[in-house]
Amino acid sequence: MFAGNDASLGAIAESLFGIARGMDDLVYLNGSASGIGGGLIIGGSPLRGTSGYAGELGHTLVNNMGSRCHCGRTGCLETEVSLSRLLAVLKLPRADQDELEIALGVSRDPKVMREVQRQIDMLSEAISNFVNMFDPEIVILGGFLASLLSVGRERLADAVRLRSMSSMGHSVVIEKASLRSRIIMVGAAELAFSGLLDDPAGFARGATGRAGQSRA
Ligand SMILES: [Zn+2]
Numbered sequence: 001m002f003a004g005n006d007a008s009l010g011a012i013a014e015s016l017f018g019i020a021r022g023m024d025d026l027v028y029l030n031g032s033a034s035g036i037g038g039g040l041i042i043g044g045s046p047l048r049g050t051s052g053y054a055g056e057l058g059h060t061l062v063n064n065m066g067s068r069c070h071c072g073r074t075g076c077l078e079t080e081v082s083l084s085r086l087l088a089v090l091k092l093p094r095a096d097q098d099e100l101e102i103a104l105g106v107s108r109d110p111k112v113m114r115e116v117q118r119q120i121d122m123l124s125e126a127i128s129n130f131v132n133m134f135d136p137e138i139v140i141l142g143g144f145l146a147s148l149l150s151v152g153r154e155r156l157a158d159a160v161r162l163r164s165m166s167s168m169g170h171s172v173v174i175e176k177a178s179l180r181s182r183i184i185m186v187g188a189a190e191l192a193f194s195g196l197l198d199d200p201a202g203f204a205r206g207a208t209g210r211a212g213q214s215r216a
Pocket of ligand 1: 058
């Protein structure tokens with residue numbers, strides 16, 4: 001079974017209909033007000049783990065001098081790279097993805113710029129680890145992480161290149177999620193389930209390959 005979090009649905013949806021269509025190896029990171037979720041498709045199959053919770057990428061250590069995380073550890077990705085910290089420096093009570101992107105893009109406040117750079121550096125630390133671990137073709141960023149990418153694409157790409165093992169760091173693409181509707185993501189996951197029900201043995205190949213073929 002899939003852990004039905006937004007990021008694992010997002011990973012499946014992007015591999016079926018989105019920017020990663022036809023790709024077998026991807027890392028998906030979704031940033032929301034409640035934290036950072038991860039979704040992994042490895043070798044064409046969603047990575048689920050024994051209990052279905054593989055991909056808790058938000059709890060990757062990025063700063064051992066960082067803030068305490070609700071998981072009990074210190075300096076997790078989702079405590080260091082967070083929407084609430086961005087809203088705090090922007091002095092905004094809330095913002096959707098577009099509003100955030102505009103606010104970050106137009107701000108010339110040094111405090112905002114420093115916080116954006118700090119978060120991009122922490123995010124690059126985590127992404128470099130994922131690149132080294134999984135050698136993905138693409139890393140997809142959704143939610144407020146997509147807004148961070150918009151304002152700091154070059155800094156993020158340079159840092160990932162620098163910190164990843166050379167060939168992987170140079171070839172990996174970092175892009176914004178192309179599907180933003182949760183309805184599409186749920187639909188994609190249902191499609192993946194239908195493949196499992198129709199052909200349990202053949203499902204080992206994964207949802208992406210088969211759905212991609214049937215639509216080609
Ligand atoms: Zn944590």
